[in-house]
Amino acid sequence: MFFRLLAMVIIFFCMMPLAVGAEEDPPLEIRPQLPENQNPDTSGYFDLTMEPGETQEISFVVTNNLEEDILLVMESGNAYSHPTGGILYVPDLISENSILLEDAVQLAEDITIEEDISIPAESSEEITVQLEAPEVEGMTFLGAVHFTAQVEEEEEEGEEDQGEAGVELETITTYSVAVQLNLPYEQPYNFSLGEAGFLPQTQMVFIEMTNDVHRIQGAVTGTYEVSDDQGNELFQGEFPEFGMAPKSEIRYQIPWESEQVEPGEYTLTMEGTAAEEAFSAEETFTIEDDAAEEAEENMPEPEAEDDDGLPIWIWISLGILLILLTFWLGRKFGNKSK
Structure with a gap:
């Protein structure tokens, strides 16, 4: 009987929804x-x-x-x-x-x-x-x-407005x-890549991307790799598919993923497709001493680990389980002493 009751209590609290406020109209x-x-x-x-x-x-x-x-x-x-x-x-x-x-x-x-x-x-x-x-x-x-x-x-x-x-x-x-x-015109895509560089304020490597036509540029996706002047790979990755507005240009930004930002010459290699048309680029860029120092100063502090990550319903269930277990043990040993 005890274990059946215990199971019912645990199941009840596991299924208990978290409190959610009533939805309001925007x-x-x-x-x-x-x-x-x-x-x-x-x-x-x-x-x-x-x-x-x-x-x-x-x-x-x-x-x-x-x-x-x-x-x-x-x-x-x-x-x-x-x-x-x-x-x-x-x-x-x-x-x-x-x-x-x-x-x-x-x-x-x-x-x-x-x-x-x-x-x-x-x-x-x-x-x-x-x-x-x-x-x-x-x-x-x-x-x-x-x-x-x-x-x-x-x-x-306030005093300034005399009350x-x-x-x-x-x-x-x-x-x-x-x-x-x-409009009723057909135009071919006109996507291109330009120069690469580094943004010390946000620790981003960038490469210029241009959509030089009055048409939405769709399905831009690919891979990138950043290496130092000795050809050693520092980091690499993929960028998800995205589109570009007509007649627009951006500095497409890639997070700096190496441990430190040091002055020197680097190479950004990129390959991918834009609306299924292949593209590739290998562009060098330089990080000057002052840019490297600024980037290091702007590096975010590492986030502290969250030690209280368990949901509240788990703590409630564990508390009730402990109470029932204590009650059962007390009755068991109480009966033996008699």
Whole structure:
């Protein structure tokens, strides 16, 4: 009887779910209203087939789930390639590690946004945005519409404002919806590799990657190896498949995996495929004394090991098991003494 009870208790606590808070609606919901010229295989963002110079209105249903009014701030943005792979949608990006080429079409300029609007508590509004397809012989153009929800928050009284409380806006959430325009042109891929180098601030080796066509560059993947000036391999690895935004360039970044960063000349060897087209590169780069010193200073501290990694339900089960075992042993020896 005792062992049957013990087994039932252990099974109960092993199956006991961890406490999870009730799911809440997000403060802001945005639903794109997909038009007839939407790609039927795409949902969640606009993927439209248009003619050069054509204009079109697209709309969103925006729902405020809060119990207070919000101010919805909207702006258009471009698509960039992320330095570690993938496509990044931001209103503006100033970085040497990710740029748009000089002849790139910046779709943000062809997206006309309405003025900021106020959405009452627990209500929905339909918002319209106008697109204009570029008059360029390109295949694909990417951009986005960015939404920022703000609420009013009272400032605390202070001496500087002579005790008068003011009101400021607090951002509670941001949301982006991608916009892809497809024009009736066919263009071949144009992917290339450039120079290699080293970024001491983040301890990253990089190589320049360029997508020089108005088309999404898909399926870039391959292997890399870094060796010293004597030809000794320091580290190697694979990079997962990723895509690049049209007419974009990045410094594709690879973590430095050797124990130390020392001054000297190094070689980055890379082989792979871009949309099933093979590529290879062997580029040398130099780490100067000051760059090596800066990299060593910026090396992250090793993480301390976590000693309390057991889930709480295991500790509870062990505690109950110990109590039952103590109770059983006490009864057993108590009966023997009688």
